[in-house]
Amino acid sequence: MQDPFGGAEKKGDAAPSKARVLADTVNRLLQNLVLRCAKEEGVRDYFHVGVIGYGERVQDRIQPADEYDTGTGLVPISHLADRPRRMEQRVKEVNDGDGGTTEQRVKTPIWFDPQAKNGTPMCQALDLAAQRVRGWINEHPSSFPPVVLNVTDGEATDGDPLRYAQQLREFATDDGEVLLFNVHLSESEATPVELPSSRAEIPSGDEYAETLFQMSSRLPFSMRSAAEQEGYTVDLDTRGFVFNADPAALVAFLEIGTRPSNLR
Amino acid sequence: MPGPSVSHWTCAVPKAGSSEDDYEDASAVASETWPVCAAVADGATESVFAGDWATRLVRGVVETEATTADAFATALPDWRDEWRRGRPSRAAERPWYVSAKVEEGAFATVLGLSLHADGGWRAVSVGDCCLFHVRGGEVVESWPYAAAEAFTNRPDLVSSRPAQAVPAPRTTTGTWRPAVAAWLLETAPSSLRDLSEKSARSRIATARTDGDLRNDDVTLLVLKLLPPADPATGTAHEA
Numbered sequence: 001m002q003d004p005f006g007g008a009e010k011k012g013d014a015a016p017s018k019a020r021v022l023a024d025t026v027n028r029l030l031q032n033l034v035l036r037c038a039k040e041e042g043v044r045d046y047f048h049v050g051v052i053g054y055g056e057r058v059q060d061r062i063q064p065a066d067e068y069d070t071g072t073g074l075v076p077i078s079h080l081a082d083r084p085r086r087m088e089q090r091v092k093e094v095n096d097g098d099g100g101t102t103e104q105r106v107k108t109p110i111w112f113d114p115q116a117k118n119g120t121p122m123c124q125a126l127d128l129a130a131q132r133v134r135g136w137i138n139e140h141p142s143s144f145p146p147v148v149l150n151v152t153d154g155e156a157t158d159g160d161p162l163r164y165a166q167q168l169r170e171f172a173t174d175d176g177e178v179l180l181f182n183v184h185l186s187e188s189e190a191t192p193v194e195l196p197s198s199r200a201e202i203p204s205g206d207e208y209a210e211t212l213f214q215m216s217s218r219l220p221f222s223m224r225s226a227a228e229q230e231g232y233t234v235d236l237d238t239r240g241f242v243f244n245a246d247p248a249a250l251v252a253f254l255e256i257g258t259r260p261s262n263l264r
Numbered sequence: 265m266p267g268p269s270v271s272h273w274t275c276a277v278p279k280a281g282s283s284e285d286d287y288e289d290a291s292a293v294a295s296e297t298w299p300v301c302a303a304v305a306d307g308a309t310e311s312v313f314a315g316d317w318a319t320r321l322v323r324g325v326v327e328t329e330a331t332t333a334d335a336f337a338t339a340l341p342d343w344r345d346e347w348r349r350g351r352p353s354r355a356a357e358r359p360w361y362v363s364a365k366v367e368e369g370a371f372a373t374v375l376g377l378s379l380h381a382d383g384g385w386r387a388v389s390v391g392d393c394c395l396f397h398v399r400g401g402e403v404v405e406s407w408p409y410a411a412a413e414a415f416t417n418r419p420d421l422v423s424s425r426p427a428q429a430v431p432a433p434r435t436t437t438g439t440w441r442p443a444v445a446a447w448l449l450e451t452a453p454s455s456l457r458d459l460s461e462k463s464a465r466s467r468i469a470t471a472r473t474d475g476d477l478r479n480d481d482v483t484l485l486v487l488k489l490l491p492p493a494d495p496a497t498g499t500a501h502e503a
Contacts, residue, residue, distance in 0.1 A: 038361035040313050043361060229416045229418045256309060
């Protein structure tokens with residue numbers, strides 16, 4: 001899910017607007033997921049993906065072609081891979097093989113652009129996500145449970161999101177409950193936080209961060225194990241919550257097979 | 265020196281729900297002459313052309329007997345060159361995600377084994393392929409891992425990219441045709457009590473013929489301790 005934040009980007013700003021940061025975050029997450037599934041012959045559908053925007057109104061942001069329309073609002077990841085809105089040239093730092101880095105221009109897929117917003121109807125968005133999740137679970141009752149990533153600045157304007165988060169997390173497959181992970185992109189200067197295990201790790205005085213922490217699922221065993229292999233310190237209370245940090249780890253912990261540790 | 269007498273079979277099964285084409289492991293055996301070489305490799309799911317790279321690695325290990333760390337490191341650049349030449353450069357025709365993954369290279373784990381005519385073996389490994397040395401129905405050794413908990417989804421991998429450093433290969437050695445002491449330990453050491461020089465010669469000859477004993481000089485010195493002589497009878501009893 002993506003909350004588009006307020007305000008379109010102003011040209012000439014030194015720092016990217018929150019709307020831009022959010023769009024970049026969502027595009028990068030999708031790119032990351034696609035690349036994890038990409039093989040020489042195409043993209044393997046290890047994931048089904050949906051995007052719900054909750055800026056001006058709450059709606060599905062991916063419109064599947066008829067042949068991909070599963071009726072759940074989610075599409076196989078290969079469908080998304082082949083239909084970015086456009087490709088942009090971006091500069092990326094890569095290893096030069098000599099211990100240093102060098103800049104390389106790479107084609108980057110763009111699915112979503114920054115959007116203006118009008119409020120943050122997070123409760124409605126969580127409710128729509130619950131509908132999508134329920135539909136998908138009906139068709140895939142034995143799969144790994146759906147993962148909902150809520151990317152937001154944290155302030156719900158349409159009620160108490162904690163209740164909606166709890167409802168969403170009550171849906172389950174045979175393999176476990178729905179996982180709700182939150183990515184809080186705040187204007188706060190506080191130190192970024194990844195995968196906290198207690199409220200004490202959340203920047204004090206940020207009530208939105210605290211709410212999002214409470215909304216976040218604890219990492220299931222398979223993801224804790226993957227996190228430990230990536231060098232994170234985790235325990236039974238570790239939550240899928242990221243504050244002002246790259247959320248790539250949250251999808252990196254979804255196991256699909258042997259993974260080169262130096263990639264992404 | 266007689267040629268090796270080796271039989272082998274391979275069981276190759278793709279992931280459940282995947283087609284045979286999606287199989288990304290590889291294996292190779294060369295058993296016509298000494299040393300007998302064998303290798304297995306596991307292409308990393310999250311890299312492209314991983315099956316091809318795994319195949320190139322096992323072929324390379326077997327063809328060059330690269331079962332020492334030095335031999336492996338020396339041969340790897342050639343395997344990478346050949347593998348890259350075998351990938352036609354059609355970047356413009358590829359979807360963005362294939363181009364990006366090709367840049368990252370292909371990855372695989374690999375384990376190579378060579379059995380030598382003198383009764384020794386050696387193995388080289390990068391990653392989590394596992395060698396089981398079984399003799400007489402017993403696992404003598406599992407290498408490099410002895411416990412299931414040691415396996416993760418982030419094993420060391422050999423990259424196809426020339427610039428990518430390779431984790432130092434692990435190596436080990438052993439004997440597949442044991443020296444006499446090991447042979448005796450495995451073949452009922454209690455029978456030593458009844459062994460005579462003549463029967464020892466006979467058993468050693470048979471064991472060599474059967475390939476159970478390394479063809480090496482054998483010295484079997486048997487000491488029998490006798491109890492003190494019975495002062496009454498002046499005779500001793502074997503212990």
